[in-house]
Amino acid sequence: MAGAIAARRLTQAGLAVTVLDKGRGIGGRMATRRVADHGFAFDHGAQFMRAHGPDFAAALADWHTRGIVAPWGETGRWVGTPGMTAPVRDLLAGLDVRPGHTVTALVRKGSRWHLTVTETAVEEAFDAVAISFPTPQVIRLLDTSGLSLPGIERPTYAPCWTLMVALDGACDLPGSDLVDADGPVGTVFREDEKPGRRGSGTRLVIHATPDWSRAHLEEDAERVQTALLAALARHAGRPLTPAYARAHRWRYALLETTLGEPCLYDPALRLGVCGDGCLGPRIEAAFDSGRALAARIGADLA
Numbered sequence: 001m002a003g004a005i006a007a008r009r010l011t012q013a014g015l016a017v018t019v020l021d022k023g024r025g026i027g028g029r030m031a032t033r034r035v036a037d038h039g040f041a042f043d044h045g046a047q048f049m050r051a052h053g054p055d056f057a058a059a060l061a062d063w064h065t066r067g068i069v070a071p072w073g074e075t076g077r078w079v080g081t082p083g084m085t086a087p088v089r090d091l092l093a094g095l096d097v098r099p100g101h102t103v104t105a106l107v108r109k110g111s112r113w114h115l116t117v118t119e120t121a122v123e124e125a126f127d128a129v130a131i132s133f134p135t136p137q138v139i140r141l142l143d144t145s146g147l148s149l150p151g152i153e154r155p156t157y158a159p160c161w162t163l164m165v166a167l168d169g170a171c172d173l174p175g176s177d178l179v180d181a182d183g184p185v186g187t188v189f190r191e192d193e194k195p196g197r198r199g200s201g202t203r204l205v206i207h208a209t210p211d212w213s214r215a216h217l218e219e220d221a222e223r224v225q226t227a228l229l230a231a232l233a234r235h236a237g238r239p240l241t242p243a244y245a246r247a248h249r250w251r252y253a254l255l256e257t258t259l260g261e262p263c264l265y266d267p268a269l270r271l272g273v274c275g276d277g278c279l280g281p282r283i284e285a286a287f288d289s290g291r292a293l294a295a296r297i298g299a300d301l302a
């Protein structure tokens with residue numbers, strides 16, 4: 001979200017923008033996993049959005065009129081339709097977006113930036129660079145590039161193991177906020193109850209608690225899947241025979257400490273950082289941070 005809104009704002013300001021993302025798809029932690037064999041999908045990262053400030057509220061209102069988001073459940077909760085990637089896709093529509101590009105080094109030559117993507121140099125050079133990764137990954141890129149940025153500190157992120165489960169037929173398991181504080185099952189989301197989703201049957205996304213996710217961070221995904229399914233069956237009070245199940249690890253899921261600035265920007269280097277790491281563990285914070293960095297870069301390059 002942070003990178004996408006920054007790219008859109010800079011494009012609107014008349015600049016030529018290139019977006020490089022290491023993911024195979026776009027959206028970052030606003031992620032949708034399609035399961036082609038079954039014809040359905042899961043939001044296995046962020047589940048919903050809320051607006052606290054006027055800028056994100058205006059963006060949600062605009063997306064709503066264009067069918068890109070819809071309200072879900074209690075007042076003020078919004079989801080992308082048909083999946084959580086939809087708002088990011090909208091922001092990036094028509095831009096030069098290159099998925100599958102992991103940036104491994106930034107090299108400053110004269111007044112321009114050259115980027116390396118998994119050992120290969122990107123052909124073009126750039127006037128400015130905005131980095132919108134989770135902050136520990138920003139720090140790794142700066143370190144390997146021999147760079148530093150004033151104000152950058154390592155915030156902590158809680159990891160989150162998630163489980164995607166499809167069950168044949170209807171299911172009496174309600175979505176619930178905190179199932180078991182001691183874990184493993186933290187929150188249960190009813191994916192099939194979100195608006196605009198395809199497919200039938202019951203689809204659940206389970207978030208393991210932060211403590212359990214941390215304790216099992218390096219465990220094999222299949223073992224985690226077995227453990228979470230067993231815990232879900234205990235919660236349901238009966239055995240479950242899923243038609244589909246898959247565990248996914250988010251190493252940097254929910255921010256625990258922030259940089260406390262909307263963004264970081266060094267005008268001498270024309271290098272900036274945005275993302276939820278700056279303002280808080282929410283999509284709206286990523287949006288506000290991306291806007292703030294675009295304003296800094298736009299003013300500098302104008």
Ligand SMILES: Cc1cc2nc3c(=O)[nH]c(=O)nc-3n(C[C@H](O)[C@H](O)[C@H](O)COP(=O)(O)OP(=O)(O)OC[C@H]3O[C@@H](n4cnc5c(N)ncnc54)[C@H](O)[C@@H]3O)c2cc1C
Nearest residue numbers: 001002022028029046047048102103253275276282283286
């Ligand atoms: C399981 C889970 C549940 C959540 N639930 C909610 C929720 O319900 N509501 C809410 O508001 N927030 C939620 N969040 C948090 C929310 O998803 C984030 O705050 C927000 O999406 C962060 O956006 P971002 O743009 O800062 O970072 P990201 O979405 O992480 O984007 C960073 C991008 O950088 C790319 N990248 C990283 N390294 C490189 C590299 N070397 N080269 C190129 N690209 C790279 C990644 O591929 C990614 O696309 C949740 C997060 C998780 C993981």
